[in-house]
Amino acid sequence: MTAAPRAIVITGASSGIGAALAAFYAAPGITLGVTGRNAARLDAVAATLAAAGAQVEQGLFDVLDRPALAGFLTGFDASHPIDLLIANAGVLDGRRADGTIESGEAARRVIEINLLGALDTVHAVLPQMIARKRGHIVLVSSLAGLSPVTDAPAYSASKGGLVAYGRALRAALVESGVKVSIVCPGYVTSAMTESHIGEQPGKISADAAARLIAAGIARNRQVIGFPRMLYALAMISPFVPEGINRLATKGLRFHVVSRS
Numbered sequence: 001m002t003a004a005p006r007a008i009v010i011t012g013a014s015s016g017i018g019a020a021l022a023a024f025y026a027a028p029g030i031t032l033g034v035t036g037r038n039a040a041r042l043d044a045v046a047a048t049l050a051a052a053g054a055q056v057e058q059g060l061f062d063v064l065d066r067p068a069l070a071g072f073l074t075g076f077d078a079s080h081p082i083d084l085l086i087a088n089a090g091v092l093d094g095r096r097a098d099g100t101i102e103s104g105e106a107a108r109r110v111i112e113i114n115l116l117g118a119l120d121t122v123h124a125v126l127p128q129m130i131a132r133k134r135g136h137i138v139l140v141s142s143l144a145g146l147s148p149v150t151d152a153p154a155y156s157a158s159k160g161g162l163v164a165y166g167r168a169l170r171a172a173l174v175e176s177g178v179k180v181s182i183v184c185p186g187y188v189t190s191a192m193t194e195s196h197i198g199e200q201p202g203k204i205s206a207d208a209a210a211r212l213i214a215a216g217i218a219r220n221r222q223v224i225g226f227p228r229m230l231y232a233l234a235m236i237s238p239f240v241p242e243g244i245n246r247l248a249t250k251g252l253r254f255h256v257v258s259r260s
């Protein structure tokens with residue numbers, strides 16, 4: 001088991017899984033850096049964490065604002081060397097109610113936030129972690145990163161990119177003392193799943209997801225995938241013939257309602 005982290009940063013902590021993870025770790029003696037774009041939601045999360053006894057620093061910025069992202073992370077790390085960095089901020093886009101496939105603009109935005117935003121998050125802190133020979137980087141991907149979903153091609157690509165990146169980075173850092181884990185959740189109750197209109201089998205609460213994620217982090221799992229059955233199916237799906245895959249996932253087709 002990995003030593004319990006004391007200085008933790010979570011991007012996308014203003015709601016959903018990120019907020020639940022922050023609440024999981026919040027306790028006296030813990031310093032939490034929580035980031036997001038929505039000031040009111042981030043304030044509310046920070047107040048809950050402070051009430052649980054944690055010291056809290058808020059970062060209000062878009063992960064696409066690289067100077068703001070790097071400034072917050074390096075500043076936090078300078079005063080509280082980060083033990084655990086969770087790159088969780090992400091968005092979902094995809095097929096719309098009228099059946100149209102995601103636009104090129106939407107596809108770019110999803111890749112930029114979910115993949116490049118996560119890479120920029122990692123690289124703001126990676127040199128310091130390597131110099132200290134410790135730290136744990138966690139990339140929040142999705143089961144869609146293991147088994148791409150028809151109705152969200154760019155989302156699937158962004159999450160598949162995170163899986164490949166995380167596996168390679170973990171191997172590259174194996175001698176360095178810095179750990180890397182990838183999280184592949186199935187359906188989790190959050191603002192994101194509210195915008196996903198379709199069946200969501202095996203959906204669990206954000207608090208339950210946070211507990212599973214934290215347990216996987218403590219065990220330094222390479223991939224933390226859940227729920228177990230959907231994770232197993234996602235892992236074998238690349239070896240299943242295309243037509244069978246299409247039939248098997250027919251009931252999981254969905255569309256996305258815009259949240260902006």
Ligand SMILES: NC(=O)c1ccc[n+]([C@@H]2O[C@H](COP(=O)([O-])OP(=O)(O)OC[C@H]3O[C@@H](n4cnc5c(N)ncnc54)[C@H](OP(=O)(O)O)[C@@H]3O)[C@@H](O)[C@H]2O)c1
Pocket residue numbers: 011012013014015016017018035036037038039041061062063064088089090091092113140141142143184185186187188189190191192193
């Ligand atoms: N829910 C699921 O079923 C599910 C399944 C698989 C994977 N995931 C992944 O889990 C992660 C968290 O999602 P969630 O379900 O908890 O959704 P959520 O409730 O919508 O939370 C998303 C978080 O990311 C932040 N965020 C989004 N775009 C951002 C940007 N450009 N800059 C900074 N922050 C940004 C949001 O901040 P603001 O609201 O303040 O803008 C929010 O805090 C995502 O990476 C998602 O892909 C979720």
